[in-house]
Amino acid sequence: MNAPIGTTGLQDAGATLIRVQTEDFDVGREIAALRQANARIGAVASFIGVCRDVNDGASVAGMVLEHYPGMTERALAQIAEEARGRWDVIDLLMIHRVGSLMPTDQIVLVVVTSAHRGEAFAACEFLMDYLKTRAPFWKKESTPGGERWVDARTSDDAAAQRWETQG
Amino acid sequence: MPTAMVHLLYFARLRESLGTDSERFELPAGVADVDALLQCLRSRGGAWERELAPGRPVRAAVNQDMAGPATPVRDGDEVAFFPPVTGG
Numbered sequence: 001m002n003a004p005i006g007t008t009g010l011q012d013a014g015a016t017l018i019r020v021q022t023e024d025f026d027v028g029r030e031i032a033a034l035r036q037a038n039a040r041i042g043a044v045a046s047f048i049g050v051c052r053d054v055n056d057g058a059s060v061a062g063m064v065l066e067h068y069p070g071m072t073e074r075a076l077a078q079i080a081e082e083a084r085g086r087w088d089v090i091d092l093l094m095i096h097r098v099g100s101l102m103p104t105d106q107i108v109l110v111v112v113t114s115a116h117r118g119e120a121f122a123a124c125e126f127l128m129d130y131l132k133t134r135a136p137f138w139k140k141e142s143t144p145g146g147e148r149w150v151d152a153r154t155s156d157d158a159a160a161q162r163w164e165t166q167g
Numbered sequence: 168m169p170t171a172m173v174h175l176l177y178f179a180r181l182r183e184s185l186g187t188d189s190e191r192f193e194l195p196a197g198v199a200d201v202d203a204l205l206q207c208l209r210s211r212g213g214a215w216e217r218e219l220a221p222g223r224p225v226r227a228a229v230n231q232d233m234a235g236p237a238t239p240v241r242d243g244d245e246v247a248f249f250p251p252v253t254g255g
Contacts (some may be wrong), residue, residue: 008193068228068247071247074231108254128255132255133255134233136228136249137254138252139253149253152224
């Protein structure tokens with residue numbers, strides 16, 4: 001399941017891997033699997049989003065991540081496709097957890113492999129910016145004042161907007 | 168005239184405030200896009216009127232693609248309403 005799709009003819013054809021899961025993920029193992037499968041990879045960029053114990057001035061004991069099954073996978077696949085259209089990348093891996101999470105838990109992993117670093121860095125940031133504004137996930141935090149839904153940030157919209165003009 | 172049915176879904180804060188996560192809904196004659204559908208739901212009053220009021224941060228998806236007010240809604244469609252997303 002974790003293994004990238006085998007190369008068929010195209011030497012440097014990579015894989016697009018998307019997973020929405022309650023279980024944790026092993027970043028080292030995920031990256032090793034991608035690298036092992038393709039000797040054309042010269043660069044690996046990754047991003048890990050982590051559950052914090054504080055947000056908007058309140059301490060956070062944990063959170064529950066809700067999503068829209070079906071649309072989530074579809075939205076992530078569309079975001080990955082868009083990244084492939086913009087950059088010459090090899091593999092795109094996106095793992096997002098749902099369900100109950102505690103501070104220090106990993107929430108999301110994005111890994112991009114490419115021949116050279118520029119493509120991997122840019123595509124990785126793009127994937128996260130688009131994921132934050134287009135993939136149907138919602139966070140509900142437990143704070144001393146009770147449970148509260150996390151509000152979307154305008155800074156996230158601005159971050160995603162940058163890519164519209166940059167192309 | 169055959170009736171047009173859609174499947175409505177509600178997520179996150181909206182699901183809680185409206186007290187439901189899904190329903191089968193018969194499209195009244197003339198209701199053919201997201202905006203018109205929202206107006207119908209608002210006319211139920213109470214939490215519906217309040218939560219779906221114009222200016223409230225409500226997003227929509229039709230058949231699992233992000234939608235706008237003018238996106239068409241047809242018989243058999245899955246239409247979801249939810250707050251702005253906060254994943255990552």
